[in-house]
Amino acid sequence: MAIGTKNFDxxxxxxxxxxxxxHLLTMExxxxxxxxxxxxxxxxxxxxxTGLIEPHLESDNDHVRWMAQCVIDLEHCDIxxxxxxxxAEISISDKILHLxxxxxxxxxSVSELAAVASVTAEAIYPPGEMVIREGEPGETMYLIxxxxxxxxxxxxxxxxxxxxxxGAGDYFGEMALFEGDVRSASIRTVEQTNLLVLHKQxxxxxxxxxxxxxxxxxxxxxxxxxxxHQKITGA
Numbered sequence: 557m558a559i560g561t562k563n564f565d566x567x568x569x570x571x572x573x574x575x576x577x578x579h580l581l582t583m584e585x586x587x588x589x590x591x592x593x594x595x596x597x598x599x600x601x602x603x604x605x606t607g608l609i610e611p612h613l614e615s616d617n618d619h620v621r622w623m624a625q626c627v628i629d630l631e632h633c634d635i636x637x638x639x640x641x642x643x644a645e646i647s648i649s650d651k652i653l654h655l656x657x658x659x660x661x662x663x664x665s666v667s668e669l670a671a672v673a674s675v676t677a678e679a680i681y682p683p684g685e686m687v688i689r690e691g692e693p694g695e696t697m698y699l700i701x702x703x704x705x706x707x708x709x710x711x712x713x714x715x716x717x718x719x720x721x722x723g724a725g726d727y728f729g730e731m732a733l734f735e736g737d738v739r740s741a742s743i744r745t746v747e748q749t750n751l752l753v754l755h756k757q758x759x760x761x762x763x764x765x766x767x768x769x770x771x772x773x774x775x776x777x778x779x780x781x782x783x784x785h786q787k788i789t790g791a
Contacts, residue, residue: 581608586617586765587670593623594648597630606631619674646678651752654701657725660776668766675758679751686711687743687751694732694739695756700724703749711742721746730773733759 580592589612596604612624651673655661661669676699681687688694690711704723710716719741722728728743733756763770 577604578608581612585667586615586620587667587674589615590617590620590623590674591648591670593620593627597623597627598647601627601631648673651676651678654752655699658699658727659725660727660730660773663772663775664769668769668772671762671766672754672769675762676752676754679753681745681749681751683745683747685745685749687745687749688729688739690740690742691738693736694729695736697727697729697733697754697759698743699727699752699754701750701752703751704746705749706744706746708742708744711744730777732756733773 577592577596580588583589593609593612596609601609606628609624609627612620613628615621615624648670652666652669655664655669655672655676661672664672678701679698681703687698687705688696690709700723702724704721705728706718707720707722707728708716708718729739731737732739733754759769
């Protein structure tokens, strides 16, 4: 805080962490509120007027409402129970770091990454598991944070072909966020794989407030199509 006040016009937080969280929880930016609630769920609400959390139980934002309820529920747990519960969940800050390392999101700001992180969920698949199947409808994009998957065409037929293998830092299923076509290929895990899952409905919600997210994805996809066209034409 001492360093921050030299460079920014900050409110007076002389009463400690409680006043900092009190300020953050009253901000209009739902991403800031969500990040603050996530931190409170992990660290506890000592020194904070929990009355500041209660209004968020009625938030119009599903994610803020859910996290506020988590904070209230965890207050009834002892420190060891809280640590066990939160250890099972990947934190939003960790999600932000993972997202920053994924090419399709590299151009986003921290607040935009936080918006994406707040609506993604972690999914862990064992080796040999089918994540998506060719020909099935899909409304989900997957971001690989650990592991490796195979891209397969014609799975289950006599003409099955493995087109590619992709690993941490890559992604698949991105077109499902923009169109309603069926999956063009199957994806099967090669080893245990940790994914961040982004559904079309949640994606649509965040791009209304952060349109740059959709623009960044479109920019990367357009670049990928140009590179593919150059390979095909030999240009």
